[in-house]
Amino acid sequence: MEVERDLEMLEDGRFRYIQRAEGEVRELVYDYKWCNGCGICVYACPVNAIELGPVHDIALGLDMPPVIIDHLKCAYCGICYSFCPFNAYEFYIGGERVEKSKLTLSPVMYTYKYETCRECTLCYKACPTKAITRKVFITRQQIEEKNVDMDGSVEIDRDKCNLCGICAEFCEVFSMVEKEPTPEDVMPYTDILIDEEKCDYCKLCEEVCPEEAIKVEGKRVSFQLPEKIAEISVNQDICSHCGYCEEVCPYDAAKTIKPIDGKLELFEARMARCDPVGCAACILVCKHNKVWYVSKDRGRVHFNDKFCIYCGACENACPYDLIRVYRYSYFTKEVATDAPWREAWEEAVTRIVEKERVEEPFKFFVEETEIEVEEEEAAVPAVDEKRLKVLEEKVSKIEDILKKARYRRAIESGDVDIFVRGVKRASGKDKGKEKQKT
Numbered sequence: 001m002e003v004e005r006d007l008e009m010l011e012d013g014r015f016r017y018i019q020r021a022e023g024e025v026r027e028l029v030y031d032y033k034w035c036n037g038c039g040i041c042v043y044a045c046p047v048n049a050i051e052l053g054p055v056h057d058i059a060l061g062l063d064m065p066p067v068i069i070d071h072l073k074c075a076y077c078g079i080c081y082s083f084c085p086f087n088a089y090e091f092y093i094g095g096e097r098v099e100k101s102k103l104t105l106s107p108v109m110y111t112y113k114y115e116t117c118r119e120c121t122l123c124y125k126a127c128p129t130k131a132i133t134r135k136v137f138i139t140r141q142q143i144e145e146k147n148v149d150m151d152g153s154v155e156i157d158r159d160k161c162n163l164c165g166i167c168a169e170f171c172e173v174f175s176m177v178e179k180e181p182t183p184e185d186v187m188p189y190t191d192i193l194i195d196e197e198k199c200d201y202c203k204l205c206e207e208v209c210p211e212e213a214i215k216v217e218g219k220r221v222s223f224q225l226p227e228k229i230a231e232i233s234v235n236q237d238i239c240s241h242c243g244y245c246e247e248v249c250p251y252d253a254a255k256t257i258k259p260i261d262g263k264l265e266l267f268e269a270r271m272a273r274c275d276p277v278g279c280a281a282c283i284l285v286c287k288h289n290k291v292w293y294v295s296k297d298r299g300r301v302h303f304n305d306k307f308c309i310y311c312g313a314c315e316n317a318c319p320y321d322l323i324r325v326y327r328y329s330y331f332t333k334e335v336a337t338d339a340p341w342r343e344a345w346e347e348a349v350t351r352i353v354e355k356e357r358v359e360e361p362f363k364f365f366v367e368e369t370e371i372e373v374e375e376e377e378a379a380v381p382a383v384d385e386k387r388l389k390v391l392e393e394k395v396s397k398i399e400d401i402l403k404k405a406r407y408r409r410a411i412e413s414g415d416v417d418i419f420v421r422g423v424k425r426a427s428g429k430d431k432g433k434e435k436q437k438t
Contacts (some may be wrong), residue, residue: 037066038311117253121165152201152218160213240288262310
């Protein structure tokens with residue numbers, strides 16, 4: 001079977017690996033900008049076609065792929081695509097993208113949005129990968145009806161307000177004081193401000209506030225608000241399933257199912273080597289989950305494993321070997337029907353958990369060489385006729401002894417002495433004793 005393999009770099013920087021065999025075209029697309037160098041695909045690959053790059057240097061800014069793929073060794077099986085927790089790969093057969101759920105095994109990971117969601121701004125502002133978006137259907141500025149020369153006031157009950165940000169994205173009168181979410185505090189806001197110079201006291205903000213924390217003295221305009229003024233959606237393809245949304249949501253409307261169960265540890269005995277100012281590779285490489293931070297109390301890096309999926313990128317990036325990532329299980333689901341190569345897929349899961357690469361069979365090469373053999377003539381010594389005659393006489397005497405039943409019974413019963421005496425008499429060495437017996 002003729003197999004053609006090719007490699008090309010797309011305009012957006014992604015790598016496209018192609019295999020053509022018997023009319024079938026398979027494509028593996030790798031986005032190295034999105035890859036964080038966790039190395040899960042390195043362990044999962046059944047043919048050792050993937051090698052881990054210098055993750056530490058890449059975390060600090062080196063522009064190169066965190067993993068290198070040998071497209072000539074690649075089996076185009078889709079295992080790396082299926083088990084990548086961050087979807088840095090795309091897999092196509094015959095020009096159509098393969099769904100992970102249709103492969104032999106695929107990870108169990110999902111972020112749910114429940115009916116209790118109030119479509120606020122907290123989750124999408126806190127999301128590290130921007131997988132959560134908020135589509136706004138209407139704002140106050142789009143409503144033409146306004147109060148003119150209206151005197152009034154706007155107040156916020158700080159005890160009721162949970163800084164959800166709905167009012168701020170609905171009306172320009174309100175603005176949120178934003179901050180960067182961190183593993184210590186995922187809240188994206190610190191306060192809310194009011195600019196009453198922009199307010200016409202229409203009282204619509206009272207209705208959009210889910211906590212009834214806003215009170216306006218004014219006149220309600222006649223415009224009827226739609227049932228939803230915005231809607232939250234989650235892009236599962238770029239969701240890292242970190243759980244920031246679940247942590248920040250005040251309405252218990254988000255739930256994250258993580259693909260890996262494990263444990264994160266620091267080598268405390270050597271943490272004096274940690275240099276969060278000059279290095280911080282663990283913080284930088286954890287761009288999808290944002291687990292690592294500089295602890296003010298400890299004066300060096302620390303982690304919040306509540307948001308960790310135990311991918312292992314931080315362990316690969318640490319130059320002092322201070323981080324240990326343990327994996328206990330990788331949760332997968334399988335297709336309903338028995339799929340081919342199932343054992344290879346199950347072995348890939350085992351290697352991911354145990355962080356072991358596939359063992360390649362031992363290879364050796366035998367080179368055939370022609371060896372010239374020189375034949376030597378064997379020297380046959382001359383026969384000593386005298387010695388041969390003596391030997392024949394001795395053998396003849398033993399044959400005569402063995403013809404007698406007495407000596408054969410002696411050999412069979414183990415009485416060797418009788419046989420020896422017979423030999424001696426036959427050879428003339430025991431004649432005296434024989435005469436005495438006679």
